[in-house]
Amino acid sequence: MSKNILVTGGAGYIGSHTVLQLLLGGYKTVVVDNLDNSSAIAIKRVQELAGQFGPNLSFYNIDLRDKPAVEKLFESNKFDAVIHFAGLKAVGESCQKPLMYYNNNITGTITLLEVMATRGCKNLVFSSSSTVYGWPKEVPCTEESPISAANPYGRTKLFTEEICRDVYHSDHEWKVILLRYFNPIGAHPSGYIGDDPRGIPNNLMPFVQQVAVGRRPALTVYGTDYPTKDGTAVRDYIHVVDLADGHIAALQKLFDPLTGCEVYNLGTGKGSSVLEVVSAFEKASGKKIPLVMSGRRPGDAEIVYAATEKAERELNWRAKYGIDEMCRDQWNWASKNPYGYEGSEESN
Numbered sequence: 001m002s003k004n005i006l007v008t009g010g011a012g013y014i015g016s017h018t019v020l021q022l023l024l025g026g027y028k029t030v031v032v033d034n035l036d037n038s039s040a041i042a043i044k045r046v047q048e049l050a051g052q053f054g055p056n057l058s059f060y061n062i063d064l065r066d067k068p069a070v071e072k073l074f075e076s077n078k079f080d081a082v083i084h085f086a087g088l089k090a091v092g093e094s095c096q097k098p099l100m101y102y103n104n105n106i107t108g109t110i111t112l113l114e115v116m117a118t119r120g121c122k123n124l125v126f127s128s129s130s131t132v133y134g135w136p137k138e139v140p141c142t143e144e145s146p147i148s149a150a151n152p153y154g155r156t157k158l159f160t161e162e163i164c165r166d167v168y169h170s171d172h173e174w175k176v177i178l179l180r181y182f183n184p185i186g187a188h189p190s191g192y193i194g195d196d197p198r199g200i201p202n203n204l205m206p207f208v209q210q211v212a213v214g215r216r217p218a219l220t221v222y223g224t225d226y227p228t229k230d231g232t233a234v235r236d237y238i239h240v241v242d243l244a245d246g247h248i249a250a251l252q253k254l255f256d257p258l259t260g261c262e263v264y265n266l267g268t269g270k271g272s273s274v275l276e277v278v279s280a281f282e283k284a285s286g287k288k289i290p291l292v293m294s295g296r297r298p299g300d301a302e303i304v305y306a307a308t309e310k311a312e313r314e315l316n317w318r319a320k321y322g323i324d325e326m327c328r329d330q331w332n333w334a335s336k337n338p339y340g341y342e343g344s345e346e347s348n
Contacts, residue, residue: 002056004028005251006079006121008064008112009086011038013195014127014184016046017244018083020193023050023057025248030077032070033086034063037198039341045192064108067115074119081123081254082116083247084109087156090202091131091299094153105156106163113167122174125250126164129157130182130236130267130304139271140307143180143263150299161263168261175259177250182236182267182306184243185277186326187333194333195240196340205237205330208278212287212331213338219289221274223296228303232274236267236305239321239329249317267306268319277323284327285335 005022009015010031015038022029023046031043040059047054062069064086087105088094094101116122131154133141149155161178168174185205187194201207210216224231246266253259272280278289312318341347 002026002028003080004030004078006077006082007031008082008084009033009038009127011035011040011042011059012085013197014181014240014243015085016042016193017188017240018085018247019043019057020046020049020188021241021244021248023053026053028056029058030073030079031057031059032062032064032073033059035061037088039196039347041341041344041346042193042196044346049188049190049192064112065104067111070111070115071118074115074121079121081125081251082112082121083125083127083251084112085127087127089153091151091153092202094156095151095299098152101152101156106159109160109163113163117167117171122171123254124164124174125177125179125247125254126160128161128178128180128263129154130180130265130306132158132161132180133304135301136304139303140269140305141265142307143265143310150301165261172260174261175254176261177254177259178261178263179246179250180263180265180306181243182238182265182304184240185237186239186241186321186329188241189329189332191329191332191336194330194337196337196342204274204277205281208281208289209330209334211289212281212285213334215338217290218292219278220292220294222294223300224293225296226302228273230273230275233300234271234273234303234305236270237272237277237323237326238267238319239326242319242321246311246315246317249311249315253315262314264311264315265306265308266311267308268322269306269308271303271305272323277327280323280327281331284324285331
C-alpha cells in the first residue's frame with residue numbers, strides 16, 4: 001500500500017517541488033495551502049509533470065489556523081505522515097509585522113500538531129531553516145552549533161523546533177525530523193515550476209531573475225566589505241530538487257522504528273558569495289545584471305554554510321547539483337515564466 005502524505009504549504013516553492021518528488025516516488029499526496037503566497041497553478045503543473053502519478057494528488061485550500069477545517073481533513077483522510085512547510089517567510093516583513101508571523105507560523109503549527117495528536121498521526125517532517133544559527137561564530141554550521149535567531153521569522157522557526165522537541169519528549173510515540181534548509185535556488189529542469197514570490201523578493205535569486213527578465217532595473221548588493229574573498233556575503237545555495245529529495249530521504253527515516261526527534265542540515269557544504277552567484281547567473285542567462293553596491297543590511301550574517309555529514313550518513317542523502325546547474329535551471333524557469341504563474345495563460 002502506498003503511504004498517504006499530507007503536505008502543508010505544498011503549493012509554495014519548496015513544497016511544490018517536494019510534492020512532485022513524492023508523487024514520482026509512489027506516494028499518495030494531499031496538499032493543503034491557503035494560497036497566501038503561492039499559486040494553485042503550481043499544483044496543476046505538478047500534476048501534469050507527475051504524468052501517470054498525477055491522480056494521486058489532491059488539493060485543499062485550507063488555512064492551518066482554521067481548526068475545524070483541519071479536523072475535517074483528518075476525519076476524511078488517514079495520513080501516514082505530515083511534511084509541514086506552511087508559513088510566511090520574508091525576513092524584512094517579519095520585522096515589520098511580527099505578530100502576523102507569530103500568529104501564522106506558530107499558531108498554525110500548534111493547531112496542526114493538536115489535530116495530528118488527536119488523530120494518532122505522530123510522524124512529522126518540519127521545514128526549519130539555517131536562520132536558527134543566527135550569526136554563527138564558526139562555520140560550517142553543524143546540527144550541534146548553538147542556535148539563536150536574529151529576526152521574528154527566524155524565531156518562528158526556532159520556537160517551532162522547540163515546540164516539536166517538547167511534544168516528542170512528552171510522548172515518544174512521536175517521530176519528528178527537523179530539516180534546516182540553507183538557501184534553496186533553482187527550479188525543476190522542465191522550467192514548468194519554480195520560485196514565484198509575491199511583491200518584492202527578499203532573497204537573492206528571485207531578485208536576480210527579475211532583473212534578468214526586465215522586471216527590475218538593478219540588483220542591490222548589501223555589504224561589500226565582509227571578510228570574504230570578494231567582500232560580499234557567503235551562503236550555502238542548494239538546488240531545490242536536491243532539497244526536495246532530502247525530504248523523501250527524511251520521510252523514509254521517519255518510518256524507521258528507531259527514529260525519535262532528529263535534526264539535519266540540508267545544504268551543499270560549500271559557500272558561494274553574492275558576486276559569484278551573480279556571475280554564474282550571467283553566464284547561464286547571457287544577461288548582464290546591473291549592480292548597485294550598498295551598505296550591509298542589519299541582521300545579515302557574513303558567512304553561513306552547512307556541515308552536511310550527518311544527513312549523508314543517516315539519511316543517505318547528499319546534494320548532487322552545483323551553482324552552475326542551479327543558475328541554469330533558474331534561468332530556464334525565469335525565461336519561460338517571466339511573470340511567474342500569474343503571468344501565464346492559465347491565470348487568465
